[in-house]
Amino acid sequence: MTRARILLDLKPALDGYAGIPQESRLLFAGLRSLVDKYDIEGLLQHGSETLFAHILSKDTKLSPDEKLLQHSKSVVSFYGSKRKGFPAKVKKEINKYFTIKRLLWQALKGKPLDLGLFEANLFDDFIWSSFFSKTLNPTQRHIVTTANHRVLRTSRRTLHEVGLRGFSRFHNPRYLSVDTRNYNFFIAHTPFPGRVSPGTNLVIRYHDAVPILMPHTIGDKAFHQASHYYALRDNVESGAWFVCNSEATRGDLLKLFDVDSRTMVIPNIVSGDYFPEASTRTQALKVIQNRIHRETDKPFSKDVNLALVLQESNKSFDYLLMVSTLEPRKNHQLLVAAWERLKYTSMPDLKLVVVGGQGWEYQPILQQLRPWIEQGELFHLSNVPSNELRVLYKHAAATICPSVAEGFDYSGIEAMRCGGLVLASDIPVHREIYEDASVYFDPYDPGHAAEKISHLLGDVGRPEALSIKQAAATVSGKYTPQNILPQWE
Incomplete structure (x- = not known):
């Protein structure tokens, strides 16, 4: 042939x-x-x-x-x-x-x-x-x-x-x-x-x-x-x-x-490097400490000792995770606004971890992140390899995908492959790709996003969170090389 x-x-x-x-x-x-x-x-x-x-x-x-x-x-x-x-x-x-x-x-x-x-x-x-x-x-x-x-x-x-x-x-x-x-x-x-x-x-x-x-x-x-x-x-x-x-x-x-x-x-292929594996919260903290985005000017104020913050938070370090390049359509500002509402009310100890390099029009986003970065409450990481990203996905309280526009959006599927919980903006591509393995929120309403996050991470929402995680294995499995490559034949 x-x-x-x-x-x-x-x-x-x-x-x-x-x-x-x-x-x-x-x-x-x-x-x-x-x-x-x-x-x-x-x-x-x-x-x-x-x-x-x-x-x-x-x-x-x-x-x-x-x-x-x-x-x-x-x-x-x-x-x-x-x-x-x-x-x-x-x-x-x-x-x-x-x-x-x-x-x-x-x-x-x-x-x-x-x-x-x-x-x-x-x-x-x-x-x-x-x-x-x-x-x-x-x-x-x-x-x-x-x-x-x-x-x-x-x-x-x-x-x-x-x-x-x-x-x-x-x-x-x-x-x-x-x-x-x-x-x-x-x-x-x-x-x-x-x-x-x-x-x-x-x-x-x-x-x-x-x-x-x-x-x-x-x-x-x-x-x-x-x-x-x-x-x-x-x-x-x-x-x-x-x-x-x-x-x-x-x-x-x-x-x-x-x-x-x-x-x-034909959907995108998701790397086989994302899967559930045994890891500890301490490993996640080490990844956060080692992958801080060093190009950010003065990422921490002088009175914040990152190692000490992470050490003191070891037993209760709960964090939301977002993995995406810093650019407007990714909607970091909506997530930060929703997270701030939770910080000021029911979840004062909840941290935010943002993984991604600087993309188009990133400066206003970085300005919004910086005050929280300086306080040691928000962590901006970059150049995180897949083996370390697996750890972050696994130990995140939830991975948030808040974009206002996407063609596919890898991060939600990667998080699902690692056993993580996913919440995503209610846009057509997320409904199509993530199906019933995510909870959805209005990408223009930080109050609605905060409400959904709070519910899913609370005692009342625990059964729903478990159901979503169970669906995630089936949904994310559709995008492995074994299932996507035959579509190219």
Whole structure:
């Protein structure tokens, strides 16, 4: 049987721990495991830097040392130029100007961009540490580092800019083509600002329509809105297929374009690293102490000794947990307001643990967190690996998922997989994904959220909490690799 050749977008894997980066790693590893059906390679591309890629195929006639040097230059190019100062900035802008002009002409002529070859087995540590280690278990290292990868020199942002600068009142954006002749499918995460070769099926892994439907919640609003919309429209017009991560996301896509016959829903894969395991509350306290987000300016006032706070709280350290990047649509401010109500009334000793890096428009959120951080009542963590996150999920009084918009929302399912209790905002995607394994609250009403949390954590709500936890094992089991990967076959 001839295996389908697939090129899978790994550009998001360069980024953070959760969300689209996490899905890109899990999907690549999952499809690579289906070796009898698919021959899969990864597309390596930077978000903003131009990469070095001069080896186009294994047949390129180079001596072993020259070949290794070319690949090594590709690795170095991922880190960009370290030169600073005004002259370096001017040179960079001049290079960017002429690069855009050249690529606009290339797009007009329809000449595709070549893909360089990168043999991962020669630089397996780079591939593992830069693209996969934040999500995958080390047992999966071999399967992702033995794949070949292709390098697209032009950055993702430059592809967007070329397309948008080709836009005028007389014609649509002119997107560059990429030479994908050797592949049956190219799977891209988010709308892809380019065309594929005839004979290659473009598949968009569509995660959400937030840049269009909720542009007020994102950074660099005008660019992200335009780049998302026009690339998406071009994907639609070029006949792309869309694999959405939820029915809610599919519904948002269909609000924009009539592509019902070219859409399907396959939920995200949740890592096998989330499961119930024996651990102690002391371990949870150690994780909190060691993973404090150090970039926060003066995270604690001088009179707060974090170690002492945690030591004194060892027997009664009850905390709510939220795992999400700090950005407006995640709704941290609603959760903090609800938690404050509980602190001021029935639960004065309840702590709040927030896990996540700084995303779009994070400053107002951090300002709201800081007074409580300084008092040792709220803990902002980052760079928490899955084995430690398991401990936090298990020992949390509840994991709260308060977003006003999501495409999927990993944290609730991860918490369920670890035996945790989940409360979530009453939005369509949460109802769809979490089903009866969560209690829901109004994402715009902190009083309602506080009421639901108080009820579920109190004596009266204990039977309901137990029932929810029992349902969680069944609901969360739907998103394991064993249940999701067959849907891609």
